[in-house]
Amino acid sequence: MNTPFESKRAEIYKDVPDEKWNDWRWQLSHRMNSVEDIEKVLPLTDSERKALQTQGLFRVDVTPYFISLIDPNDPNDPTRKQVIPVAEEMQSFTSMMEDSLAEDKHSPVPGLVHRYPDRVLMLVTTQCASYCRYCTRSRIVGDPGQTFNRQEFEMQIEYLKKTPQVRDVLLSGGDPLVLAPKVLEELLGRLREIPHIEIIRIGTRVPVFMPMRVTQELCDMLAKFHPLWMNIHVNHSNEITKELAEACDRLSRVGIPLGNQAVLLAGVNDNVHIQRKLVHDLVRIRVRPYYLYQCDLVEGSGHFRTPVGKGIEIMEGLRGHTSGYAVPQYIIDAPGGGGKIPVMPNYMISQSDHKVILRNYEGYITTYEEPTDYVPSDAAQYKGLKRPEPGQEGLSGLLDGKEMFIKPEGFDQLHERNGIQHRLKDDSKWKPLGIGSGENPQE
Ligand SMILES: *Cc1c(COP(=O)(O)O)cnc(C)c1O
Numbered sequence: 033m034n035t036p037f038e039s040k041r042a043e044i045y046k047d048v049p050d051e052k053w054n055d056w057r058w059q060l061s062h063r064m065n066s067v068e069d070i071e072k073v074l075p076l077t078d079s080e081r082k083a084l085q086t087q088g089l090f091r092v093d094v095t096p097y098f099i100s101l102i103d104p105n106d107p108n109d110p111t112r113k114q115v116i117p118v119a120e121e122m123q124s125f126t127s128m129m130e131d132s133l134a135e136d137k138h139s140p141v142p143g144l145v146h147r148y149p150d151r152v153l154m155l156v157t158t159q160c161a162s163y164c165r166y167c168t169r170s171r172i173v174g175d176p177g178q179t180f181n182r183q184e185f186e187m188q189i190e191y192l193k194k195t196p197q198v199r200d201v202l203l204s205g206g207d208p209l210v211l212a213p214k215v216l217e218e219l220l221g222r223l224r225e226i227p228h229i230e231i232i233r234i235g236t237r238v239p240v241f242m243p244m245r246v247t248q249e250l251c252d253m254l255a256k257f258h259p260l261w262m263n264i265h266v267n268h269s270n271e272i273t274k275e276l277a278e279a280c281d282r283l284s285r286v287g288i289p290l291g292n293q294a295v296l297l298a299g300v301n302d303n304v305h306i307q308r309k310l311v312h313d314l315v316r317i318r319v320r321p322y323y324l325y326q327c328d329l330v331e332g333s334g335h336f337r338t339p340v341g342k343g344i345e346i347m348e349g350l351r352g353h354t355s356g357y358a359v360p361q362y363i364i365d366a367p368g369g370g371g372k373i374p375v376m377p378n379y380m381i382s383q384s385d386h387k388v389i390l391r392n393y394e395g396y397i398t399t400y401e402e403p404t405d406y407v408p409s410d411a412a413q414y415k416g417l418k419r420p421e422p423g424q425e426g427l428s429g430l431l432d433g434k435e436m437f438i439k440p441e442g443f444d445q446l447h448e449r450n451g452i453q454h455r456l457k458d459d460s461k462w463k464p465l466g467i468g469s470g471e472n473p474q475e
Contacts, residue, residue: 042100056245074104084115091174120335134369141187151200160242166333211237246279255286291322304349311358321360352393
């Protein structure tokens with residue numbers, strides 16, 4: 033494959049034979065995690081050294097391949113910040129949480145998060161090829177004593193079998209692609225036996241941390257379970273190498289559509305020019321930017337957080353300025369388990385009953401004249417397509433005409449003022465002050 037992207041190998045690996053370097057098992061067993069190891073590749077800062085020597089910090093492990101992408105002489109290298117801990121990780125911040133997305137609360141069985149009506153997140157391992165310092169699941173990920181758990185897996189399969197509204201299963205963890213190949217194959221096979229599961233997705237950073245794992249053999253195995261989709265996780269163009277480009281090419285050629293989920297991280301990619309280069313390089317390797325996440329309120333990630341305005345500014349600098357294919361959706365995963373919420377600049381400036389006023393990416397202001405004779409399609413046309421399961425209420429329910437309001441918790445109690453009728457309606461029943469709740473003499 034002809035690619036403009038380069039390979040890199042840190043000085044200490046120069047003499048490693050290619051067949052070892054390109055063997056994912058060698059990469060896994062030679063991961064770096066201590067001051068002594070890492071210092072052979074790059075001079076550590078005081079903050080990094082302190083963090084690496086602290087007990088109880090989120091697990092550190094970096095593949096030789098990935099640590100080679102770091103410029104050893106740049107303490108602010110964007111790749112370095114993602115995998116080498118710093119002392120700021122130990123700092124807490126307001127609203128920091130262990131399980132900021134309330135995934136545990138949404139788990140009907142261990143390791144299966146059922147947050148949305150028609151799809152589930154399945155945590156199939158706690159292991160990764162390397163560990164991201166801002167990991168949203170650091171509460172469970174990295175525990176060396178816990179990998180694939182067969183008993184939990186059987187419970188997850190049982191739940192899925194009896195939950196026909198689930199049409200999409202997202203495998204994550206940890207990283208599903210670090211599972212033993214046979215285990216992964218069995219797992220995919222078991223999911224495919226469930227007829228109502230239409231698509232399977234894999235969320236993985238293995239192609240980025242260890243592209244040599246994406247062998248032709250692995251791709252051929254995955255292709256047996258189509259329709260299968262995959263999201264990788266690249267945060268900065270420096271992570272796009274010849275090896276990653278080739279791994280993505282192999283995945284694409286067996287028909288796996290590739291997306292990218294990036295996280296907006298201070299000091300790594302919190303800049304519109306960096307993001308534009310990132311999305312351009314991604315589409316060059318046929319990876320469609322899917323989501324750009326606002327950093328979660330998770331322990332250890334305080335120093336990575338940016339204001340939401342930074343994300344809006346980035347989106348402002350992407351939409352219209354570049355190919356629509358290269359523009360991700362910017363997402364805040366709501367704390368407390370509210371789920372993913374897209375946020376973006378405002379493009380609609382105003383609206384009347386027949387016109388909308390819009391502005392484009394350049395600041396050009398335009399109107400869109402709406403039809404005056406619009407008739408929505410006949411209800412008969414979508415009969416049988418309606419999905420009656422729980423979770424389809426909310427705003428869609430309001431629009432669909434079934435419900436008239438949504439009340440916050442405690443709304444009825446708060447507004448219970450004894451229900452005296454308005455005097456204009458029935459003068460004789462109206463009584464002056466003090467008859468109602470007595471709380472509000474102005475009533
Ligand atoms: C992110 C996520 C999904 C998938 O969301 P999409 O927006 O469909 O990509 C599903 N379940 C959970 C719990 C998630 O966090």
